[in-house]
Each structure stands twice: as structure tokens, then as C-alpha cells.
Amino acid sequence: MNAITPTRRGFLQSSGLVLGMALPLGQAARAAGQTTGLPFAPNAFVRVGTDNLVTVIIKHVEFGQGPATGLATLVADEMDADWGQIRVEMAPANDPLYKNLAFGTMGTGGSSAISNSWIQMRTAGASARAMLVEAAAKRWGVPAASIKVSKGVVSSGARKARFGELAADAAQLKPPEKPVLKTPDQFTLIGKDTPKVDSVAKTNGTAMFTMDIQRPGMVHTAIAHPPAFGGTVKSVIDTAALAVPGVLGVKTIPQGVVVYARDGYAARKGAAALDVTWDLSKAEKRTSDELYAQFAEASEQPGKQVEKIGDTAAALKGAGKKLEAVYQFPYLAHAPMEPLDAVIEMNGDRLHVWMGSQFQVGELGAICGTLGVPMEKAALHEQYAGGSFGRRATPTMEFAVEAAAAFKAWGKGPVKHVWTRENDIRGGRYRPLAVHTIRGGLDPAGNIVAWDQVVAAQSFFKNTPMEGMGIRNGVDDALTEGIAESYKFANQYIGQHIMEVGVPTLWWRSVGNTHTAYAVETFIDELLVMGGKDPVAGRLALMEDPRTRAVLAKAAEIAGWGKKPPAGRARGVAAWKSFGSYVAQVAEVSKGADGLPKVHKVWCAVDCGIAVNPNVIRAQMESGIGYGLGHALYSEVELGEGGIVKQSNFDSYRSLRISEMPEVEVAIIASDKNPTGVGEPGLPPIAPAVANAWRKLTGKAVRRLPFTVGGKA
Known part of the structure; x- marks a missing residue:
């Protein structure tokens, strides 16, 4: 998701959660990652400087899908700010202030960035606007109702002031409890083709990604993982690796063998020179073909019931025309342009982490847990990320744990832990392999009278801390999502089999819809044509x-x-x-x-x-x-x-x-x-x-x- 399925996330209904805290200026500024030069920080999401710039704090990772622009637009519209004065900053890891209201913790996925923030960010902007208006009304001795705001300028008759000129006065005021939001007919930016806030920085190279981070004394890593999932390190001969110019050391961690070097090239060259003996006794050894066969065999059986209407077996038996199909979907890698990476540094007793995190609090917590550092002494510096498609959000935060383990094993200063493309493609957390078996039947008029569909696939929730959230009563909605909602038939059965395989899987852009939509929409197309119906008119009916x-x-x-x-x-x-x-x-x-x-x-x-x-x-x-x-x-x-x-x-x-x-x-x-x-x-x-x-x-x-x-x- 950018994918995390929102199924059964326990959506929170309180849209004004953060704004109701009415943080004092200093506390709000510190929560937003800024401590000086900010006369006006009315809430956790908005700050206005004397330079007239409005900074919007973005609680979602920006990896190209546009939340920085979208969320800033919501604030700017309610403030009646000029788009040119808007800037964005990434939020620190802080659940009370910045949690995704759909998840209950900080996180990006399920295409939820705008939907969960729609009221929250607009309220933040409306609150800031109301305080600026009140400050102007007091300064000029006029009723607040007489004041207008347009493109960052507050006015009453001939009197005018920019936001920055009113910031210090506004900071002394109490935020309104329930600021009035605009009606759609009052929107000035929402619904318009405003340029993305990060386009210029990404074009001229000033946007900072984790790959760009450099720290004094920093070493670079490359890691060799087991060639099969579930394998472990048995022994290592590192003589050739240590002989590579620039290589500084080799360490074994639970996830594999790490090479440390002065630069990334030397680290990768050193990793290629390692002689590792792997213990694959507990590894997953089945081939894709073997899995397809086993999954297909399972999908011949009804499985766990997801949906049942009428008597599908009887309807199929009596159908004039029948169609049966078996669909096979492979494992898919996410392959974001920027592979997984992180920079970790201890500065005295303070831990600093730089990464484009999709689960900010979860990943920082995993790193802290690995290193034995209290969360209150740690900071996550959120960076732009070069794509994700779901890959940067894992139920067990294993990359964060691996990066922390690599840092801990080195123990001599900051470490930049970067996966190679080969680590990424071979590293698992794939879109699950899946098999669908579908049977359909038509009556003499060509109408669909029976639909039987069974899916066999892995669950990326099972055996993770998120299992209770993703699997209920033995059903994982991600395996069959969208099927029951797409079309309804008089006789319909949908079932699923959760298959056990030692290959790590994960949500992948649009999650289960990647295969459920394909199976349903191609099969129904065949049925409609078989029944003499037009694919568009038939669907509409x-x-x-x-x-x-x-x-x-x-x-x-x-x-x-x-x-x-x-x-x-x-x-x-x-x-x-x-x-x-x-x-x-x-x-x-x-x-x-x-x-x-x-x-x-x-x-x-x-x-x-x-x-x-x-x-x-x-x-x-x-x-x-x-x-x-x-x-x-x-x-x-x-x-x-x-x-x-x-x-x-x-x-x-x-x-x-x-x-x-x-x-x-x-x-x-x-x-x-x-x-x-x-x-x-x-x-x-x-x-x-x-x-x-x-x-x-x-x-x-x-x-x-x-x-x-x-x-x-």
C-alpha cells in the first residue's frame, strides 16, 4: 500500500484528537521539531514564522505518492494562505501527536493519508486562521467578523497585515475549541491543480533521502543474507573480504554477515568476496512450481467460508453453460528505486536515526529495543523515501532491527546500512503467491446464476504481532478482499485457504486487490461474452x-x-x-x-x-x-x-x-x-x-x- 490493508483497523472516530490538546507555544514547537524563531505554533501541525512562511508538519512518509502536497493543501486552504508561502517538514516519531487516525499509531498505508487527515489538517489550518484573525481584530480594534483573509494577507478596510506580522500577537491567544471549517464552495486550493511542494527540491537535488545522509566518521555496510528463506550462518571465511581496499571489518549478526567499509562500493565488493557456509536445514526449499501445485490442490476444496448466498453447487449443476478457470499469481517484489536503508548514530546518550520510515514509532521502537536505548532518548529524522509500494512497512520491523544489529555489532560510530538491489529482490516480503479456482454457470438467457471462487494464498499477518488485527475467525480479508463486494449473484460462494510457506510476504501496492480484481474481472468478462452480453453493458446490469x-x-x-x-x-x-x-x-x-x-x-x-x-x-x-x-x-x-x-x-x-x-x-x-x-x-x-x-x-x-x-x- 504504498500498501497496508485498512481492513479491520479499528478506525478512530475522533477527528480533533490532536488539536484539542491546545499545546502552549514552546511545547507545540518542540513537538513539531523546532524550538527557536517560531512566534506562532498554534498546534502540532502548523507554524508561522516572522518571515511569513507557513510550515506544515506532515505525519506521513513522502515516497512520491503526494501526501506532503495534499496535507499542506488542506491546511493552506483553511488558513487562506498563499501556496507560495507554504513549506513542509516531516513529523518526528510521536504517536500522541501524529498517529494515523485509521491505525492508532504513526504509519502510512492503505491509501489513508488524506482520508484519515481530512478533518484533522483542515481543523489545524482553520484554528491558525481564527487566531490570526483574532490577533488582527485586537490590534486594529475592529470586529473579527469584519476581517477578510486572502492569499496570506489579513485585511479590514485599508488595514492589511501578512501572517508573519501577526504571528507574535496570535501566539498569545488561546486556540478556538471548535474552529469553523469551510464549506466546499469556499475552497480556494482544494480541487485545484496546485504544484507539488517537493517537485523543485527533487528536481534540483536538494531534497534529502536517506541515501544522501552523511555523518562524521560514518561507515558503510553491505550484508550477505542466506540464499534460501529460513537459512542461517554456519561459518564465515572473511580473509578475501578484509583484503579489499577500504574494508574495515566483518561481523556476523542474526540476519547475515555484514561488511563495514569506508564507502559503499568497498562494502559491496567485500561482501561479494565473503566465503559463507550456510545452514539451510530449516530453510523453505519448495519451488514455485511445487507451491502452485499445492495451492491449486487446496483451492479445489471449499476452504474457510467468506461469503455464501444460495446453493452454488446446485446452481452449477443445473446451469446450461459452465466455465471453470484456475488463476496463478507469482510472488512479486516491490522493487522501490531506493532500496531499504538507514543511518544510525549515538551522540552521547542520544540515539539518532535517519530513514524514510513508513511506521515511524514502530521502527524507532524496534531500533531502541535492539540497542537498549529508552525511546525518550531517541529521535527519528524522517527523510524522503524513493518509493515503497508497501515495502517499508513490515509487521515485525525487521529491517529496522537488522540496521540496529549492524550498528550494534560495529560499535565504533555512525553506520549507514544499505541494501543492494540483490538484497531487495531476493530479500522476501513479497506480494504473496496465490491461486484462484473459479467456477461459473449461466442460464439459457446467458445470465450468471452461479459463482464459486476459492483462493489459496499466504497471509502476511499470520505469526506476526498484527495477526489479531488482520485475521478474524480464521479469515484473512486480504486474501479475498473486494470479491464479495464486486458483484452479487443469487448463488455465490467465496472461500479461502491460508497456506503455510516459509517465504516472507507483505502487502504490495493495492494488497489482495492485485490478484482478486484480475481473477474476478477476467472471469466475469468471459462469462458475459459466453452469455452474449457486452462487457460494459453486462457489468452495468x-x-x-x-x-x-x-x-x-x-x-x-x-x-x-x-x-x-x-x-x-x-x-x-x-x-x-x-x-x-x-x-x-x-x-x-x-x-x-x-x-x-x-x-x-x-x-x-x-x-x-x-x-x-x-x-x-x-x-x-x-x-x-x-x-x-x-x-x-x-x-x-x-x-x-x-x-x-x-x-x-x-x-x-x-x-x-x-x-x-x-x-x-x-x-x-x-x-x-x-x-x-x-x-x-x-x-x-x-x-x-x-x-x-x-x-x-x-x-x-x-x-x-x-x-x-x-x-x-
Whole structure:
């Protein structure tokens, strides 16, 4: 998620939790990470300097999905600030002040950054505005109601003052208990294409990522992990590694063997020279093919019931036409551009950590626990992160523990612990391998009268501290999410099997929707065509949710569905709801020279509630389409003989190239509903839309991803 499934998160209902604390100036400033030069810090999220700059504290990690811009927009609009005066800073690890209201702790995922902060951040901005207005009213001796605020200027008649001029006076006032929020017709920035707050810094190189952090006396690391999951170090011969110029030492930690060096190149070269004997006696040794076979066998049985309507077995038996399909989905790596990394330093009795953390309090706590340092003597310096797609948020915080272990083993100063691309691709925490078995039946009129779907997959919640949150009554919603909500039939059964495998898995951008949407949307497309129905009209007739119907109708409209595509091309459609948002896509496809689909254009319609920043929404739809398409066409992590991962870098774990990115047209449905997520919902429909077009073009139904394995024509 950027993915963490929001299923059963125990959503908190109190939207004004932080703001009600009414922090005094000094305390609020310290909580926000600033102690001097701030005359006005009305709450944990807003500060105004005498230089007229408004700094917005961002409680979510920014790894390209846009929360820094979105959350700042909410504050700026309610303050009536000028967008040019807005700056952002990342929040420190502090649950009481900065927890995700959907999770109960600091964290980014489940496409929840805007949705959980919608009222909270607007209230922060409205509170600051009210105090600035009150300060001006007292200074000028006029009623507060006579004062106007526009683009960072407070005015009453001929009197004018910028925020910075009023900051010191406003700081002496008590925050309002219930500041009045704007109505949608009063928004000035929300709903507009404001530029992202970090675009310039990321363009000119001034934005700081963990990879950029340098500390005096810092050493660099590289780590060798066991070649199979569950393996451990048996013995190490480090003579050749220590002979590499720049290598300073070699240490064994529970996670593997760490090489310390003056720079990253020497560390990596030293790690390559290690001679390690591994104990693989307890490792997971099954191959991907063996797992597919075992999962498929399980999916033939009903499994744990998730949904049951009517009598599916009887309906299937009496159906005039039947269809059965087995879908196979591989392990997928997240492969963010910046691999996992952290810098750790002890300065006296104070611990400092620099990283782009997705679970700030959890990871800092894990590091502190490993090092025996009290949390109150530790600080997390949140950095920009170069992508995640869910990878930076793990239930057991194991990378943070590994980085702390590497630091502790060195014991001589600051350590920058960085994974190589090979560590990343072979390091586990994959999108789970999954198998779906689906059976459907039609009546003589071509109507769907039976739907039976069973999923066999791993659970990334099981045997973790989050198991009780993700699995209830033996059901993990992430395995089958979205299936029961997509279409309802008179006779329907959905079941699941939680499979036990020693490969670490994790939420991956859009979590279970990555495979559930594909299985459902390709299978229903086949059933509709088998029943003589148009894929769009047939879906619309089955859909009960008006918002799902609206996005499908809009995508079909802008694509010109029903009109004949150019020669040699075909169009496919898919629609899916995830993370509270509704997305439909139409893909236009031809056969490429490599025998794979060449996607020329994608028409996308999205309903995500009130559009805070249409520019970011379009970007995230495009991003989800590109990321999802590349993985559907090319990507797979395979377990070979002995359970050893075959892929290691982008030469063997293929991504979409810029020349392969289709043209994308995005239509955003106008809405008065509260905002929902956009980081993940753009991904689930793309693969089935392409597969449906491909089946129309070639007659080949693709039931094994990626297309390089199951879809070549």
C-alpha cells in the first residue's frame, strides 16, 4: 500500500484528537521539531514564522505518492494562505501527536493519508486562521467578523497585515475549541491543480533521502543474507573480504554477515568476496512450481467460508453453460528505486536515526529495543523515501532491527546500512503467491446464476504481532478482499485457504486487490461474452453501487466504447473498488513484436470523493497503471531448486520501460463525499483490462501471470 490493508483497523472516530490538546507555544514547537524563531505554533501541525512562511508538519512518509502536497493543501486552504508561502517538514516519531487516525499509531498505508487527515489538517489550518484573525481584530480594534483573509494577507478596510506580522500577537491567544471549517464552495486550493511542494527540491537535488545522509566518521555496510528463506550462518571465511581496499571489518549478526567499509562500493565488493557456509536445514526449499501445485490442490476444496448466498453447487449443476478457470499469481517484489536503508548514530546518550520510515514509532521502537536505548532518548529524522509500494512497512520491523544489529555489532560510530538491489529482490516480503479456482454457470438467457471462487494464498499477518488485527475467525480479508463486494449473484460462494510457506510476504501496492480484481474481472468478462452480453453493458446490469456504475460508464464514454478500434487492436475493460475509491479502465491493445500485449492507451475514470489535488490524483492513476502493467506483463519472483530465488536485479526482474508506458487519459468524477485513497486504487483494473483486450484480440485467456509466462500469443 504504498500498501497496508485498512481492513479491520479499528478506525478512530475522533477527528480533533490532536488539536484539542491546545499545546502552549514552546511545547507545540518542540513537538513539531523546532524550538527557536517560531512566534506562532498554534498546534502540532502548523507554524508561522516572522518571515511569513507557513510550515506544515506532515505525519506521513513522502515516497512520491503526494501526501506532503495534499496535507499542506488542506491546511493552506483553511488558513487562506498563499501556496507560495507554504513549506513542509516531516513529523518526528510521536504517536500522541501524529498517529494515523485509521491505525492508532504513526504509519502510512492503505491509501489513508488524506482520508484519515481530512478533518484533522483542515481543523489545524482553520484554528491558525481564527487566531490570526483574532490577533488582527485586537490590534486594529475592529470586529473579527469584519476581517477578510486572502492569499496570506489579513485585511479590514485599508488595514492589511501578512501572517508573519501577526504571528507574535496570535501566539498569545488561546486556540478556538471548535474552529469553523469551510464549506466546499469556499475552497480556494482544494480541487485545484496546485504544484507539488517537493517537485523543485527533487528536481534540483536538494531534497534529502536517506541515501544522501552523511555523518562524521560514518561507515558503510553491505550484508550477505542466506540464499534460501529460513537459512542461517554456519561459518564465515572473511580473509578475501578484509583484503579489499577500504574494508574495515566483518561481523556476523542474526540476519547475515555484514561488511563495514569506508564507502559503499568497498562494502559491496567485500561482501561479494565473503566465503559463507550456510545452514539451510530449516530453510523453505519448495519451488514455485511445487507451491502452485499445492495451492491449486487446496483451492479445489471449499476452504474457510467468506461469503455464501444460495446453493452454488446446485446452481452449477443445473446451469446450461459452465466455465471453470484456475488463476496463478507469482510472488512479486516491490522493487522501490531506493532500496531499504538507514543511518544510525549515538551522540552521547542520544540515539539518532535517519530513514524514510513508513511506521515511524514502530521502527524507532524496534531500533531502541535492539540497542537498549529508552525511546525518550531517541529521535527519528524522517527523510524522503524513493518509493515503497508497501515495502517499508513490515509487521515485525525487521529491517529496522537488522540496521540496529549492524550498528550494534560495529560499535565504533555512525553506520549507514544499505541494501543492494540483490538484497531487495531476493530479500522476501513479497506480494504473496496465490491461486484462484473459479467456477461459473449461466442460464439459457446467458445470465450468471452461479459463482464459486476459492483462493489459496499466504497471509502476511499470520505469526506476526498484527495477526489479531488482520485475521478474524480464521479469515484473512486480504486474501479475498473486494470479491464479495464486486458483484452479487443469487448463488455465490467465496472461500479461502491460508497456506503455510516459509517465504516472507507483505502487502504490495493495492494488497489482495492485485490478484482478486484480475481473477474476478477476467472471469466475469468471459462469462458475459459466453452469455452474449457486452462487457460494459453486462457489468452495468450487475452493478448495484451507483459510484461503481458511474466510473464504468465514464470510462466507456471517454474511450468511445462500442466504436470500432483501429485495425489490429482491441479494447478491454475492468472496474474495481478498493480503499474506498472507485476506478474503471479501458485499455487499447495490439500484438507487439515480442508476442506480448502492446498497450497504446488507457482511459481511466476515478471517483475518490472530493478531489483535493487533481494533478496528484491523475499522477497516481498513471503511476498505478504503469506499475501494475509492468508487473503484469513481465515481473515474477521464482523459487528455484532448494527454494533459492532466481531473480536478482532489474535484468532478471523486469519493469515497464518508459517507451512502453501507454498514453493515459484520466477523468475524475465530481463528488461531495469525503476524500478516499488514490495511491493504490489505480492499479487493480489495469491488468484485467489488458487481459480482456488480449483475449478479444487473440482468443487467448491469460490465467497465469506474468504475460511472459502465460500470455504470449
